[in-house]
Amino acid sequence: MTDKKPHHHGNLRAALVEAGVTLVQTGGPDALSIRKVAAAAGVSHAAPAHHFPSLVHLRTAVVAEGYRRFTASMEAAIAEATDTPRDAALGACFGYLRFARANPGLFDMMFGTKDCLYDDPDLREAADTSYAVLARISAPFAGADPVDTELAIWSIIHGFASLAVGGNGMHEAPDLEALFTRLFAALDLNAG
Amino acid sequence: MTDKKPHHHGNLRAALVEAGVTLVQTGGPDALSIRKVAAAAGVSHAAPAHHFPSLVHLRTAVVAEGYRRFTASMEAAIAEATDTPRDAALGACFGYLRFARANPGLFDMMFGTKDCLYDDPDLREAADTSYAVLARISAPFAGADPVDTELAIWSIIHGFASLAVGGNGMHEAPDLEALFTRLFAALDLNAG
DNA sequence: CAGCAGAACTTTACAACGTCAAGTTCACCG
DNA sequence: CGGTGAACTTGACGTTGTAAAGTTCTGCTG
Numbered sequence A, B: 001m002t003d004k005k006p007h008h009h010g011n012l013r014a015a016l017v018e019a020g021v022t023l024v025q026t027g028g029p030d031a032l033s034i035r036k037v038a039a040a041a042g043v044s045h046a047a048p049a050h051h052f053p054s055l056v057h058l059r060t061a062v063v064a065e066g067y068r069r070f071t072a073s074m075e076a077a078i079a080e081a082t083d084t085p086r087d088a089a090l091g092a093c094f095g096y097l098r099f100a101r102a103n104p105g106l107f108d109m110m111f112g113t114k115d116c117l118y119d120d121p122d123l124r125e126a127a128d129t130s131y132a133v134l135a136r137i138s139a140p141f142a143g144a145d146p147v148d149t150e151l152a153i154w155s156i157i158h159g160f161a162s163l164a165v166g167g168n169g170m171h172e173a174p175d176l177e178a179l180f181t182r183l184f185a186a187l188d189l190n191a192g
Numbered sequence C: 001c002a003g004c005a006g007a008a009c010t011t012t013a014c015a016a017c018g019t020c021a022a023g024t025t026c027a028c029c030g
Numbered sequence D: 001c002g003g004t005g006a007a008c009t010t011g012a013c014g015t016t017g018t019a020a021a022g023t024t025c026t027g028c029t030g
Helices: A012-027 A034-041 A055-080 A085-102 A104-111 A121-141 A145-163 A176-185 B010-029 B034-041 B055-080 B087-104 B104-111 B121-141 B146-165 B176-185
Strands: none
Touching: A012 A034, A012 A055, A012 A104, A034 A055, A034 B176, A055 A085, A055 A104, A055 A121, A085 A104, A085 A121, A085 A145, A085 A176, A104 A145, A121 A145, A145 A176, A145 B176, A176 B146, B010 B034, B010 B055, B010 B104, B034 B055, B055 B087, B055 B104, B055 B121, B087 B104, B087 B121, B087 B146, B087 B176, B104 B146, B121 B146, B146 B176
């Protein structure tokens, strides 16, 4: 029953990333600060330095966590649509869109020009896993060059999601998923 | 012909925005700082406060200037393509893509979640002018709902440009414009 | 079990930032 | 000529990222 703490509780690194995700979700990418995640985890402002040598490292870890949740959002939406490959692709897009709308700060951080360590293995793996989902749902429609199909689907859902998230002139459509479904139908996918 | 300076040279506000654009272009959105633009313009660190009550106002002005250059980039590319409406639309997309690649920082700032004063009249006008270009080149393909067509074109070029700018897994294709031309061809545009 | 090496964390410090409050200089108008 | 207000400066405060040095705990070795 001693109050023995290693120094912190169990895993400070994970607690810092969790706090960072919360900060980014509530206050946008710029709300992420070393001192705030430290305070949220109940440690001194310099404690994170041991796990994240600089703010860029912390950002990288938060973005990587973002990609994991992003992948989960797409997988969950795909699981809802068990019919045609087209349904699966559209489902992935819904998961894409839902994630972007639910986590605008993380989404912006993941796909913006925020400096991250793009060579970080953890980030690379998380991002590659996301891309693999996209490649998987695109495969049934692949033409001469599969990358063309992947990029067509990726571009249209990414553009749509980005515009839906930004405050920029995107019409406040009542049902964005129905709207996107029409746009998706305009894509001439082989063997749709 | 006297060397009289009012206090500064001619137009400090414009000089600050110009310096801000340069900062954003070279160092990304976060490199924009009141004190740096003040130093670049050769005034004290508090001088900008008179023209921009806060950093958010300065950001807004820089983003508005970004939209103006963005519009100019699209118009220039449209002017190169004087054939079919399809050529004009594709040209606008090229201008879109070129701007994004040439000014990644500005592009991210314009379409990211950066807090700006979206109600600012100057910004509104600049953004609306950009949207008008898009609506213009989309008009020839309009179906039942013109917005559907605009959004289809906007989404695919915006997504493509965003992905091309980000460090995210976008294949370093040798000729992005040729690649996009193929994607654009997959769009089933009415009366293409 | 003793003791030490190193990891984990704290404390202190510094420069740069946004912003506020005063003070100063200049332009312009009566 | 005088004074009013805009344009700009100076100084200060709190917050940030980061470096350096000190302290406490962990775990392993002998």
